[in-house]
Amino acid sequence: MRALLPALLPALLVPALLALPAPAQAVQLRFPTGSSHHGFFYPTAYRDHGGVTDWACGSNSYSGHRGSDFGVGSWSGMDAGREVRAAGDAVVKTTHDGEFDRCTTADCPGGGGFGNYVELLHPDGRSTIYAHLKQWSVAVTEGQALRCGDLLGQVGSSGYSTGPHLHFEPRDSGDSSFEPFAGSCGASSSAWMEQGDYGGLPGLSCDSAPTCPAAGRLQCGDVLRLRNDGAGSTGSHGAWGCATFRYSGPELSLELATDRDEPITLRLSGLSADLDLFVSGDLACAPADCLAASTEGSTADEALSFSASAGRVYAVSIDGYDGAVSDFTLSVDCAGAWPGDDPGDSADPGMDSANPDGGEGDSTDGPGSDEGEGPGAGGPFGANGPDQAPGERVALSELGCQVAPSGRGLLWLGLGVPALLLRRRSARG
Ligand SMILES: [Zn+2]
Numbered sequence: 391m392r393a394l395l396p397a398l399l400p401a402l403l404v405p406a407l408l409a410l411p412a413p414a415q416a417v418q419l420r421f422p423t424g425s426s427h428h429g430f431f432y433p434t435a436y437r438d439h440g441g442v443t444d445w446a447c448g449s450n451s452y453s454g455h456r457g458s459d460f461g462v463g464s465w466s467g468m469d470a471g472r473e474v475r476a477a478g479d480a481v482v483k484t485t486h487d488g489e490f491d492r493c494t495t496a497d498c499p500g501g502g503g504f505g506n507y508v509e510l511l512h513p514d515g516r517s518t519i520y521a522h523l524k525q526w527s528v529a530v531t532e533g534q535a536l537r538c539g540d541l542l543g544q545v546g547s548s549g550y551s552t553g554p555h556l557h558f559e560p561r562d563s564g565d566s567s568f569e570p571f572a573g574s575c576g577a578s579s580s581a582w583m584e585q586g587d588y589g590g591l592p593g594l595s596c597d598s599a600p601t602c603p604a605a606g607r608l609q610c611g612d613v614l615r616l617r618n619d620g621a622g623s624t625g626s627h628g629a630w631g632c633a634t635f636r637y638s639g640p641e642l643s644l645e646l647a648t649d650r651d652e653p654i655t656l657r658l659s660g661l662s663a664d665l666d667l668f669v670s671g672d673l674a675c676a677p678a679d680c681l682a683a684s685t686e687g688s689t690a691d692e693a694l695s696f697s698a699s700a701g702r703v704y705a706v707s708i709d710g711y712d713g714a715v716s717d718f719t720l721s722v723d724c725a726g727a728w729p730g731d732d733p734g735d736s737a738d739p740g741m742d743s744a745n746p747d748g749g750e751g752d753s754t755d756g757p758g759s760d761e762g763e764g765p766g767a768g769g770p771f772g773a774n775g776p777d778q779a780p781g782e783r784v785a786l787s788e789l790g791c792q793v794a795p796s797g798r799g800l801l802w803l804g805l806g807v808p809a810l811l812l813r814r815r816s817a818r819g
Pocket of ligand 1: 455457458459556557558
């Protein structure tokens with residue numbers, strides 16, 4: 391963490407205003423093909439709800455079937471090439487190709503019965519499997535970020551298959567298959583954007599709903615103390631294009647814009663659990679828009695840099711790995727070092743000696759070690775270094791923000807997130 395937080399750690403004990411994360415925002419699915427091929431598909435076997443009962447209480451299934459099968463016009467259709475496309479924005483989790491693809495026995499080896507297949511991880515933590523694909527048709531690679539509707543491969547008859555069809559199997563964040571169709575014997579709500587009729591096909595509309603809406607606005611020079619399950623957090627985002635790990639949140643997303651083309655470095659410190667840091671070029675946080683990530687393990691600090699373009703709005707997201715929750719300090723450093731972050735800065739000897747390992751200062755820190763650098767030494771924003779030009783930091787009151795009685799600022803970010811602003815620079819060279 392270096393010397394980002396001189397004298398201010400006791401202030402971190404300011405009670406956070408906590409709120410439960412919003413319920414998971416599920417990604418609605420489109421039918422997994424393209425518009426020119428949609429008409430070739432038809433359902434051949436739905437998911438089995440027990441006793442060979444499908445979602446509409448019909449018998450269009452077979453015992454133990456965990457997905458939905460869609461035919462394409464037998465071998466001639468397969469040979470003509472029937473596209474399989476992503477049912478939503480996603481990161482490619484698994485691919486398998488090279489297996490024999492004209493299986494008729496329902497017992498051809500490879501791919502664990504799926505034959506040639508692709509599994510996608512969606513931002514809500516759910517996944518979708520596209521199985522029995524044509525040999526060497528898989529067009530994506532593991533870790534690749536995709537948009538809804540991107541080409542994955544072609545329909546085949548590989549694995550446990552008796553003829554060309556697509557086996558489409560959505561799974562929840564616990565990796566259990568689920569029924570996407572709503573019906574009297576199926577799901578209570580549809581997982582499709584447009585479900586369509588029984589015996590027909592779901593539609594091709596993609597879900598464009600934002601999955602990590604920004605809860606506040608960052609500025610260059612901000613050093614903020616926040617929490618990933620605090621106000622404005624969500625539990626909706628499970629996949630990031632820069633990482634194939636599965637995140638179950640909660641996460642906090644903040645927007646960031648600068649008026650220059652410049653490199654920006656973000657740092658996350660003071661963690662008590664495994665949080666990770668992402669920058670997306672789009673507030674929708676679609677996986678394909680991930681620009682940079684830092685995914686260190688455990689409570690290690692996170693840091694990343696990216697090249698920002700003037701006027702563009704970026705999303706900065708802090709996500710808990712495997713449900714991790716922690717307070718954290720987020721710093722936004724635009725175009726070079728923050729004056730107080732100079733490695734040669736001697737302004738913070740107390741901080742350094744109290745935390746020789748770099749100071750994972752969190753709420754367990756007692757107030758004692760930093761008392762010597764209280765407001766008297768550094769003003770309300772902490773210890774100013776000797777290289778600190780007068781007036782380079784602006785009082786929170788001048789920014790129109792609420793100021794805590796202690797003189798330490800409790801900033802309300804633009805969109806309503808209560809945050810402890812540790813400091814912000816007002817000018818930069
Ligand atoms: Zn199937």
